[in-house]
Each structure stands twice: as structure tokens, then as C-alpha cells.
Amino acid sequence: MARVTSDDEHVAAVRVDIVRSGGTRRLCVRLPDDDELASRLESGTTESIGVSGGDIVRVIVNRQTRYARIEADSRGRVLRGLFDNRRLVRTPGEGKDRLREWLGEHDREEGDVLLLDVVVSGDAYGLRLPGDRTVYDVDADPRGSLADIARDLDG
Numbered sequence: 001m002a003r004v005t006s007d008d009e010h011v012a013a014v015r016v017d018i019v020r021s022g023g024t025r026r027l028c029v030r031l032p033d034d035d036e037l038a039s040r041l042e043s044g045t046t047e048s049i050g051v052s053g054g055d056i057v058r059v060i061v062n063r064q065t066r067y068a069r070i071e072a073d074s075r076g077r078v079l080r081g082l083f084d085n086r087r088l089v090r091t092p093g094e095g096k097d098r099l100r101e102w103l104g105e106h107d108r109e110e111g112d113v114l115l116l117d118v119v120v121s122g123d124a125y126g127l128r129l130p131g132d133r134t135v136y137d138v139d140a141d142p143r144g145s146l147a148d149i150a151r152d153l154d155g
Contacts, residue, residue: 004136012044012118020110027103031077050121056089058124060136066098
């Protein structure tokens with residue numbers, strides 16, 4: 001397992017907004033479109049966040065790995081909740097929403113800004129408060145390992 005700091009040159013920190021979305025009007029995190037990234041980068045470089053609507057990704061908050069489904073609405077990509085495992089992400093209504101809990105613990109509300117760290121594009125991200133520094137413990141992308149096996153089988 002590799003350790004990566006949030007200020008590592010290979011980690012892109014992207015400013016994201018807390019918004020209210022959907023019929024429940026719960027707080028969620030709005031991800032910028034890829035064509036807006038240049039103006040939203042706090043540090044590092046990236047041309048894409050690496051996610052689309054429907055993707056399930058790891059999100060590390062307070063050194064705890066959580067899971068989220070990236071959703072798409074009429075205004076772009078949204079992260080509506082963080083859950084303890086992938087099964088809970090797939091079964092809405094089950095499990096505790098750790099995003100709501102974390103936002104409450106830090107008195108965050110609509111209009112506030114957070115930093116989304118692109119740790120492993122398409123797989124692992126970090127979420128933190130502006131000005132905070134953290135360390136991420138990340139392992140290799142399991143999808144990459146399967147792709148390597150398939151490539152080996154194809155010759």
C-alpha cells in the first residue's frame with residue numbers, strides 16, 4: 001500500500017462546491033466539468049477528474065476509505081453520499097451516509113468549497129477542507145490488475 005500526501009506533485013487538488021440537489025435538498029458535492037478544471041485547480045495538474053455518471057469510486061475522508069456513486073443531473077456530475085462499502089452504494093437507503101455526517105461535523109453548508117484530490121484517476125479520490133493536509137493510503141487500482149491479466153491472456 002502506497003502513502004501519498006495531498007500536497008504531492010502527482011495529486012491534483014480540485015475546488016468543488018457544496019450544493020443542494022434533488023427532491024430531498026440534501027447537501028452534496030458538485031464536481032466541475034472537465035472543461036472548467038483549469039480554473040478550479042488548487043494544485044497539481046489534470047485534464048480530467050476521470051469519472052462519469054454511474055461510476056463507483058473510492059473516496060478517502062479523514063483517512064477512512066468510503067465509496068460513492070458519481071451521479072449525473074442536468075447541471076453535471078454530483079457526489080450525493082459516501083458509504084462504508086460498495087454494496088451500500090448500490091442499495092440506496094441502507095447504511096449511513098458518511099458525507100452528510102462529515103459535512104455536519106465540519107459545519108459545512110451550501111456554497112462552501114471543499115478540495116477533491118485526484119489520487120488515482122477513475123478509482124481513488126480524497127475529500128478535505130481547504131487548508132488541510134492529509135495522507136492517503138492507497139493500493140493499486142483493482143481494475144488495472146484485471147486489465148493486465150486480460151492483456152496477458154490475449155498475448
